[in-house]
Amino acid sequence: MILPELTRRDAWELRRQPEIDEEELWLTPGPVVWQAERFRGAPMFYPVYRSGDLYATSPLPLIVQRGALELDADVARQVGGAVRYLATNATIDRRVRRVGCPELSTLELNDPSEYIAAFAAAVRSDIARVEARRPGFTNLVLCGGRDSLNLLLLPWQNPVIAVSARPNFPLVQQFVRDNRLEMDVVELVDRDASLLDSEIAVNACRIGLDHVRWVAELRQLAARFERRAIFWVGAMADAFTTPKWRIYNHSLALARLRALPGLRGLADTDAGQSLFSWTCYYRGGMWQGGNMSLLKEITDALVLSAYHGPAMRALLARVDLRGAATSDIRPAIGEALAGGPVVYPTTNPSPPPSPFRKRRSHVAAFVEVLARHCIRCA
Numbered sequence: 001m002i003l004p005e006l007t008r009r010d011a012w013e014l015r016r017q018p019e020i021d022e023e024e025l026w027l028t029p030g031p032v033v034w035q036a037e038r039f040r041g042a043p044m045f046y047p048v049y050r051s052g053d054l055y056a057t058s059p060l061p062l063i064v065q066r067g068a069l070e071l072d073a074d075v076a077r078q079v080g081g082a083v084r085y086l087a088t089n090a091t092i093d094r095r096v097r098r099v100g101c102p103e104l105s106t107l108e109l110n111d112p113s114e115y116i117a118a119f120a121a122a123v124r125s126d127i128a129r130v131e132a133r134r135p136g137f138t139n140l141v142l143c144g145g146r147d148s149l150n151l152l153l154l155p156w157q158n159p160v161i162a163v164s165a166r167p168n169f170p171l172v173q174q175f176v177r178d179n180r181l182e183m184d185v186v187e188l189v190d191r192d193a194s195l196l197d198s199e200i201a202v203n204a205c206r207i208g209l210d211h212v213r214w215v216a217e218l219r220q221l222a223a224r225f226e227r228r229a230i231f232w233v234g235a236m237a238d239a240f241t242t243p244k245w246r247i248y249n250h251s252l253a254l255a256r257l258r259a260l261p262g263l264r265g266l267a268d269t270d271a272g273q274s275l276f277s278w279t280c281y282y283r284g285g286m287w288q289g290g291n292m293s294l295l296k297e298i299t300d301a302l303v304l305s306a307y308h309g310p311a312m313r314a315l316l317a318r319v320d321l322r323g324a325a326t327s328d329i330r331p332a333i334g335e336a337l338a339g340g341p342v343v344y345p346t347t348n349p350s351p352p353p354s355p356f357r358k359r360r361s362h363v364a365a366f367v368e369v370l371a372r373h374c375i376r377c378a
Contacts, residue, residue: 002198002219002298005031007373012061022048022100023310025057027133029227029302033061043100045236045285045308047206047293051096058293059091059204068378069370070094075205076363083361085207085287092205092366102281103317110323118315119241119329120336124154126309130230131157134302138229140186140221144168145348146330147234147241149175151306152183153337161186163221163231165214171345178343192216193356195298200360200369202297207290209357215298222301231295235288235305236280242328245276245321248283276321 005011012033020036022043034055039048048055051062063069072094079086089098109115131137139160141151149172152162164172165188173185190213199215222229239248288305296303306312319325334342359365367377 002195003201003369004373006060006198006201006297007064007370007375009064009067012056012064020055022046025055026296026304027130027302029296030300031061031297032056033065039099042103043285044103044281044313045289045305047285047289048099049091049096050099051093055099058202058297059093059096059206060202060297062096063093063204063370064375066093066095068376069367070378071363071367079205079361079363083205083208084211085283085290086205087282087286092363100281100285102278103313104277105316105320106318107320109315109318110320112324112326112329115315115319115324116329116332116336119312120333122309122311122315123151123306123333123337125311127154127156127306129309129311130304134158134228134230136228137302138225139232140229141232142234143172143175143185144350145234145238146328146334146344147237147307148232149234149344150237150330150334150337150342151232151234152176152181153179153334153342154306163188165190165351167349167351168345171347175343175345179338186221188214188217188221190214190217190351190354195219196357196360197369197372198298199294199357200365201373202294203290203361203366205361205363205366207287207294207361209361210353210355211287212291212294212357213351213354215295218295218301219299222299225301227300230302230304231299233288233292233303233305235292235307236284237307237330239276239280239284240307240316240319240321241325241330241333243326245325248276248279 012031014033016035019038019040020034021040025048026046035053049059054062054065056062070093072090075090075092137158139156139158140163143149143162143164160183162172162183162185169187176185195216238244292303
């Protein structure tokens with residue numbers, strides 16, 4: 001959905017039911033706000049937002065439903081002139097809060113071979129679950145590095161297309177050829193700034209927009225399939241499948257962990273996987289999950305991470321990465337998915353930041369866009 005429709009209350013379908021959970025929110029395409037008496041569960045990765053008895057996958061529809069922005073001064077000070085990602089349950093509107101919490105692991109699974117087999121099985125299970133709920137939807141896999149390339153090896157039942165952009169696009173093409181995968185590879189080019197106001201509004205100062213790309217192109221791609229499409233990403237998988245988890249942290253997460261009863265004075269070197277779990281929530285869920293939230297609202301299509309379904313979440317709630325992920329196990333996971341050796345690119349270059357989105361993530365830009373569409377700041 002795009003502005004000015006995004007700022008009209010009647011543009012959002014209001015669905016009422018006694019209970020709601022994150023799966024219903026994130027597996028429902030289209031512009032929807034849910035009204036429910038209770039929320040089941042505690043989302044760890046996918047952003048879910050609440051204002052009173054209203055729930056949505058981004059703050060904007062809840063602000064629109066209330067008819068005005070009530071600025072949270074503390075958040076406004078945090079984001080300042082720009083924001084990389086907003087690591088808090090608060091939002092730019094003081095009435096809207098993120099629902100969920102970190103999930104700590106029992107640390108009972110530390111064997112690498114067992115973890116690799118369970119990881120591959122969990123991804124297959126979660127993908128099959130979604131395909132069964134959305135039969136006939138086209139799977140559009142956004143590809144770059146090994147995390148997302150491994151998704152091309154899954155036993156998809158619905159149609160699947162690989163989607164990429166330079167500098168990775170030719171590498172993805174070569175991956176498909178080298179591994180004899182029967183699928184098309186579509187190239188994205190991030191030149192269309194026509195939806196920038198929509199991006200600013202939906203983002204609501206949550207992440208730095210200069211790290212968001214291809215929004216207009218992805219909306220057009222979803223429209224080709226009449227919104228019966230699922231954009232799949234490999235969000236955060238390198239944090240679970242490489243030693244990156246040791247350095248995947250955030251100062252706010254460490255500060256909050258240290259403040260827990262019995263953990264005051266905790267040293268950085270002692271924080272271990274507990275810090276990692278908190279960082280997954282405050283950093284991964286807000287930065288990568290926030291990006292997915294933005295794409296979901298604007299494309300009106302489903303946007304899902306293959307590494308955050310219920311089976312994978314249950315696995316990550318058991319694993320001890322200190323033993324299970326002491327090296328990069330993604331090639332072994334790929335081999336488990338493919339049933340044989342997999343040929344990967346030798347490099348994984350990153351696209352540059354978006355020039356036309358630079359300095360458009362701050363509060364002033366957000367308030368200005370809403371004001372032009374009759375949403376005042378109270």
